Amino acid sequence: MKILIVEDEHALYESIFAYFTGEGNICEHAPDFDTASEKIELYSYDCILLDLGLPGGEGLDLLSKLKKSNKKDGVLIISARHSLDDRLSGLDLGADDYLVKPFHLSELKARVSAIVRRKNFDGDNVIKFNEIKVDVSARKITVNDNSFTLTKKEFDLLVYFLSNKNKVVTKNAMAEHLWGDEMDLSDDFDFIYTHVKNLKKKLAEAGANDYIKSVYGIGYKFTDA
Amino acid sequence: MKLSTHYNRVNILTSSVTLIITGVIYYFFIHLILTNKLDKDLAVEENEIRQYTHTYQKLPLPATYLDQQVSYRQSPGNSNDIREFNNTTYLNQKENEQEPGRSLVTTVNLKGQNIQVTITKSRVESEDLVRVILLITLGVTLILLVSMFIINRFILSRLWMPFYNTLKRMKSFEVTKMEALSRDTTRIDEFIELNQSVNAMADRVKQDYRELKSFTDNASHEMMTPLAVINSKLDSLLQSEPFTQQQGTLLEDIYQATGRLSRLHQSLLLLAKIENNLITDAQEIDLKDLVESKVRQFQELFEKDILTIEVRLSNKTVVMSRYLADIVLNNLFSNAVRHNLHGGRIVIELSETALVISNTGKNFNEKERLFDRFSKSNESEGLGLGLAITKQVCNLYGYQITYQQINGLHIFSVFFKS
Numbered sequence: 001m002k003i004l005i006v007e008d009e010h011a012l013y014e015s016i017f018a019y020f021t022g023e024g025n026i027c028e029h030a031p032d033f034d035t036a037s038e039k040i041e042l043y044s045y046d047c048i049l050l051d052l053g054l055p056g057g058e059g060l061d062l063l064s065k066l067k068k069s070n071k072k073d074g075v076l077i078i079s080a081r082h083s084l085d086d087r088l089s090g091l092d093l094g095a096d097d098y099l100v101k102p103f104h105l106s107e108l109k110a111r112v113s114a115i116v117r118r119k120n121f122d123g124d125n126v127i128k129f130n131e132i133k134v135d136v137s138a139r140k141i142t143v144n145d146n147s148f149t150l151t152k153k154e155f156d157l158l159v160y161f162l163s164n165k166n167k168v169v170t171k172n173a174m175a176e177h178l179w180g181d182e183m184d185l186s187d188d189f190d191f192i193y194t195h196v197k198n199l200k201k202k203l204a205e206a207g208a209n210d211y212i213k214s215v216y217g218i219g220y221k222f223t224d225a
Numbered sequence: 226m227k228l229s230t231h232y233n234r235v236n237i238l239t240s241s242v243t244l245i246i247t248g249v250i251y252y253f254f255i256h257l258i259l260t261n262k263l264d265k266d267l268a269v270e271e272n273e274i275r276q277y278t279h280t281y282q283k284l285p286l287p288a289t290y291l292d293q294q295v296s297y298r299q300s301p302g303n304s305n306d307i308r309e310f311n312n313t314t315y316l317n318q319k320e321n322e323q324e325p326g327r328s329l330v331t332t333v334n335l336k337g338q339n340i341q342v343t344i345t346k347s348r349v350e351s352e353d354l355v356r357v358i359l360l361i362t363l364g365v366t367l368i369l370l371v372s373m374f375i376i377n378r379f380i381l382s383r384l385w386m387p388f389y390n391t392l393k394r395m396k397s398f399e400v401t402k403m404e405a406l407s408r409d410t411t412r413i414d415e416f417i418e419l420n421q422s423v424n425a426m427a428d429r430v431k432q433d434y435r436e437l438k439s440f441t442d443n444a445s446h447e448m449m450t451p452l453a454v455i456n457s458k459l460d461s462l463l464q465s466e467p468f469t470q471q472q473g474t475l476l477e478d479i480y481q482a483t484g485r486l487s488r489l490h491q492s493l494l495l496l497a498k499i500e501n502n503l504i505t506d507a508q509e510i511d512l513k514d515l516v517e518s519k520v521r522q523f524q525e526l527f528e529k530d531i532l533t534i535e536v537r538l539s540n541k542t543v544v545m546s547r548y549l550a551d552i553v554l555n556n557l558f559s560n561a562v563r564h565n566l567h568g569g570r571i572v573i574e575l576s577e578t579a580l581v582i583s584n585t586g587k588n589f590n591e592k593e594r595l596f597d598r599f600s601k602s603n604e605s606e607g608l609g610l611g612l613a614i615t616k617q618v619c620n621l622y623g624y625q626i627t628y629q630q631i632n633g634l635h636i637f638s639v640f641f642k643s
Contacts, residue, residue, distance in 0.1 A: 015457035080449035102453035105460035168463045216473025
């Protein structure tokens, strides 16, 4: 997928760029309002990561400009502003999602993937990984054409893993993804372990390979390597 | 008391007193002047009688005119040189009735004999004059009072209309709405000035509000950006496998501290926002529904510590920000989980009047500082801001939150506004 990262903080852009590059993804960078405006006008992207406070202008203006010219690019707002007004006006203007800084790169990737899937496949929202096939909109999963059921949390967890293939995902990020970051969870995420264990068990029973690897107790990695 | 009532009272009282005093002074002065004039006339008459007596050596005839009588009488021996003015009554022979009069009693010397002379003049005219003046004064007083009452009643209230309009607008003024306060046109200078000042004040308040809002936004932005960088760099670092077990542990510690820092920061910003009333998305919320979904959301956490959950909910809707309602429930729930015993119990009750969450837990003694910022037990993993935020939200909506410890149960109750 082709992604435009509109972000003035260079260090943050670099991390996002490094995390997203690979697997045929192309990332472009716009560090300020004018560059972003120009790129949005000239090219089209699968998803635009839009920071709201930009040198030279407001990110929301870029968004309304984009929507006025009838472009179909997905837009994910990444903002440090935790204000409800901004969130609402962003979504009103037609942004697909809103993520508050600081965020986990894995969360960002999961959300961008969800937006791109929705945009590109017109309802046929399916992720394939070797023998595993996940229909996200119908919430169905098949392994080698054997379909079986997962709980809501297990399903969300699997989609999260699939969006972050070959990446180490922390338990912290997984907990926030499944329960929301407002929950002020304790720092002990051992209960994640139960969900991962159940998911692994169900996948194995359906005949899938064991792709979920534990990484030094800090998190997990979904990989066939 | 209304300004107009107060003004009316003072105004009518002072005008009545002033008019009455003026009337009294009028009466006395005119009375005095008229009496002086009568006395002068009497003195002229006396003088004429003296000259006549001196020239002709006999008394003039005791004549009776329309309003004047003269009478003589042998003076009692030793009453030499009597000369005094008196108010008397005399018989008006023409109209045959008693009338008030002014008399001068004096003595003239005729051939060695002292003759007492009494000259009396009618006072009727002067009395009439005084009465007319008094009546006019009273009439004017009455007319003045009535007209003042009418003016106050009808004109004043119309005059003060712009003031009351401005007052009404000030009452319904909301800082979050960016509208001008009063555009009323009035020709009264004071009200024009008032409107201008009120508008200027509202502008200043709005300006302050905007500055505060932008400060909160900027502070949030400025602090969140480095945090976001740290977080993303950690995520990147994590991808640079392989690393040792020890490095893994270090990474996890840094993750936790960073997560804690950003939660802390968000909580502080949230507190500031609630205190400054910057959260305005109040809406009707089905609290029963929200509590039920929260129970589902916390299911894993309950299971982890093998907690028994009792839920007794009745229907209840509240009007508040959904975001804040969520935060309050999160805080109370995670509090009940965090400070619970392994295999303990949580009771959640929702009634028309209150939401009560009780949990088993260790004995706890710092009840006074419970809702203070950064007050927490040593072993707590929380930030120490959850209950402070909860309390602040309750204050915002006029709810009352209390804490009790009964039979080993820690009970938090939120009483809704009745």
